[in-house]
Amino acid sequence: MKLDSSFYERDTPAVAKALLGCQLISRVGGESATTSGVIVETEAYLGGGDPGSHASKGRTPRTETMFGEPGRAYVYLIYGMYYLLNVVTEPVGTAGAVLIRALEPVEGIDIMKERRKCQPVKNLTTGPGKLTQALGITIEHNTLDLTQDLIWIEPYTTGDVQGSSRIGVSDGQALRYFIKGNPFVSR
DNA sequence: CGCTGGATGCCT
DNA sequence: GGCATCCAGCGC
Numbered sequence: 001m002k003l004d005s006s007f008y009e010r011d012t013p014a015v016a017k018a019l020l021g022c023q024l025i026s027r028v029g030g031e032s033a034t035t036s037g038v039i040v041e042t043e044a045y046l047g048g049g050d051p052g053s054h055a056s057k058g059r060t061p062r063t064e065t066m067f068g069e070p071g072r073a074y075v076y077l078i079y080g081m082y083y084l085l086n087v088v089t090e091p092v093g094t095a096g097a098v099l100i101r102a103l104e105p106v107e108g109i110d111i112m113k114e115r116r117k118c119q120p121v122k123n124l125t126t127g128p129g130k131l132t133q134a135l136g137i138t139i140e141h142n143t144l145d146l147t148q149d150l151i152w153i154e155p156y157t158t159g160d161v162q163g164s165s166r167i168g169v170s171d172g173q174a175l176r177y178f179i180k181g182n183p184f185v186s187r
Numbered sequence: 188c189g190c191t192g193g194a195t196g197c198c199t
Numbered sequence: 200g201g202c203a204t205c206c207a208g209c210g211c
Contacts, residue, residue, distance in 0.1 A: 043203070052203075054198090062198065080195030082204050099203055129204045168203055 037103030055095035082129030
């Protein structure tokens with residue numbers, strides 16, 4: 001059962017925690033190319049008051065998605081070569097997004113290996129730039145509705161949630177969340 | 188192991 | 200110039 005827009009239309013840290021243990025499913029490349037994994041690591045990015053967030057400087061063409069409808073994908077390019085997948089949260093007009101940082105692979109592992117050109121399963125989806133490659137997600141999926149049938153998220157399992165500071169953001173906030181003890185968490 | 192640097196392009 | 204990254208190559 002897909003998560004619907006009411007799931008995403010909440011405060012961002014709550015969504016970031018609730019996404020842990022859910023399954024992210026991609027049918028990019030067709031139904032026979034289905035790839036999926038359990039979300040084991042997320043980060044919350046808030047609106048104007050959050051210096052680590054793209055939305056902290058207000059609306060720009062790039063960050064427009066973060067202010068839009070909850071349950072959409074916010075995808076952007078980083079370091080010239082990696083796409084990062086976020087899920088838009090909060091009501092329309094309020095900025096917020098959850099970065100998906102790591103998955104535990106479930107379906108389509110051979111397809112993921114082919115896309116990523118690597119052998120060890122651990123390397124397939126641990127890291128935000130790696131999991132988008134494995135699931136075939138690119139900039140063309142920015143603003144995609146995640147309650148539809150190309151890329152979506154479903155409840156799957158549960159685990160102990162632990163918090164920490166976000167990777168590469170040195171403020172005091174504990175807005176990174178991960179499943180305690182899961183070997184596919186990054187770092 | 189851990190550390191360093193390069194690839195590469197869009198952002199403000 | 201900086202960046203919500205990754206990997207190869209090096210030295211210990």
